[in-house]
Amino acid sequence: MKTGKRRGIIGLIMAVGMMFFGGIAFAESLVILHTNDTHSAIDPDEKGRGGVLQRKAIIDSIRGTEKNVILVDAGDIVQGSLYFKFFKGDVEYPLMNMMGYDIRVLGNHEFDNGLNDLAKYYKDVKGDRISANYDFTNTPLKGMFQPYVIKNVDGKKIGFIGINVDPESLISKHNYEGLKYKDIITTANETAKFLKKKKKCDLVVVVSHIGYVKESDRTTDVELAHSSRYIDIIIGGHSHTIIDPKKPQDFPCIVNNAVGKPVLIAQTGKYGKYLGYIKIDLDDLKKKGEDARDFDYELIPVTDRFPDGKLDKEMKAFLAPYRHVVDSVNHRVIGRSLEDLSNDERIGGYPNWISDFAFNYGRAKADSLTRAGQPVRADMGFMNVGGIRHGMPKGDVTEGEILNTFPFANRILLLRVKGRDIMDALEVAAKKGGEGVSCNVRVLLTEDKHVYRVIIDDEIMDPEKEYVVSTIDYVAEGNDDMRSWSNGEVIWRDTEEMVYPVLRYIYANTALGLPIAPDPIGRFQPAVILNEIR
Secondary structure (H helix, E strand, O other): OOOOOOHHHHHHHHHOOOOOOOOOOOOOEEEEEEEOOOOOOOOOOOOOOOOHHHHHHHHHHHHHHOOOEEEEEOOOOOOOOHHHHHHOOOOHHHHHHHHOOOEEOOOHHHHOOOHHHHHHHHOOOOOEEEOOOEEOOOOOOOOOOEOEEEEEEOOEEEEEEEEEOOOOOOOOHHHOOOOEEOOHHHHHHHHHHHHHHHOOOOEEEEEEEOOOOOOOOOOOHHHHHHHOOOOOEEEOOOOOOEOOOOOOOOOOOEEEOOOOOEEEEEOEOOOOOEEEEEEEEHHHHHHHHHHOOOEEEEEEEOOOOOOHHHOOHHHHHHHHHHHHHHHHHHOOEEEEEOOOEOOOOOOOHHHHHHHHHHHHHHHHHHHHHHHOOOOOOOOEEEEOHHHOOOOEOOEEEEHHHHHHHOOOOOOEEEEEEEHHHHHHHHHHHHHHOOOEEOOOEEEEEOOOOOEEEEEEOOEEOOOOOEEEEEEEHHHHOOOOOOHHHHHOEEEEEOOOOOHHHHHHHHHHHHHOOOOEOOOOOOOEEEOOOOHHHO
16 A cells, blocks of 8 residues: 655645646546544634635645545534634535535534534535434434445445444533434444445445544544454544654554555544545556555645635635624734643643633632522532633734634533542543643542542542532533533533633733733642552
């Protein structure tokens, strides 16, 4: 299997803008272009990376040079910018249609506004919608998906299977009510065998939204590849992994299956900064049948190389009124940060800042409940790092940046929960590298990253004692794999989305001349273990 050996061709296409190759066609080849986890990143970032207009220009230019092109998306096209915050799916779904996606699977964030909302948008989705392991029979999405699709390309049959992530403790239960989930490995392998043996497919491609990196007990693309016999390619998403064939030491793109044959796993990271490119030699398939796995794979950077005049006029006109609203909010300065805060860090500045906010906010609400005759004391704050969707640059902070960073419709609540359930949740958090806990909490870890002890207000947490935690409803439901939070009792829930009290907090501090200056020290720390367990 070859990966990235067509760099001369792609480099030439990129260098000249990929616009002037009309008439060149490779009838014996199939090109699969793919994206994943674009997360409403409609515009390029501050470095000119990504953006739907530049992506469309690259896609169109490749379609102009190749006879056979299939465009695939592996889910999570929404949630992550003001375009989704303000307009739900009014922007992303039409744009995907304009780009001409041929095959799509759902990500977990497509469910963020519930099944009725998703069905409203998906009824107008063009192209094939596939999911083999989600049964939508008892949902508003009934009839909108098929388990696989077969594409006939120059006499060869290419089968595509859709595979989705286990929704339990990842998607809020009320957002997928009625959906039946089927095991990933069993479903994918049975469907792949059916396509190869019964449908006589020459190639089987899984389009998945399950992730490459192992972070919990969920099945990954790597595990699926290892278990398989009839899967040739996995186009993945969910874990935001940049699988670069030029850097196999980071995330190998070639994994051997159950009988020692190579499976190509591809993924493009997040926010549409890359377009995946897989080229398949169909003539080679004709000669060698199912043993032929001769693929070229590389990542094409989506940059601002195309001049404005080469960008799609229909898409530009469609975007203009939405962009006007988004830009007005993105330029409204509300505060100042003393440091660059990253959303890629599981402990430290940003997780500390938002969990401290949750603690102080919850403590104020607890005081109000106490004065109203319901004695409550907030003991700690906890926030999941997955809820922090963007970083915060040093310097001016805009309203749009905060709305983008906390895009979910989560509400802060006070949760009464046993110490043992908190410790179980923190054990899961520790395996991931940490989460956000408030300033009065230290999570002490053994050398192998297990929770040794939890200190709260300078006292060892008592597993049998009840504590009141200020957190968000998504966490309280036991999501992000921290299921034990759901054993608690909600004693108060806010009436507005979390981001709005966060905005008021920043405004109030700015009015007092106070910048955003979080504690940078991680609160998941190595334990100093003494003679007691030696």
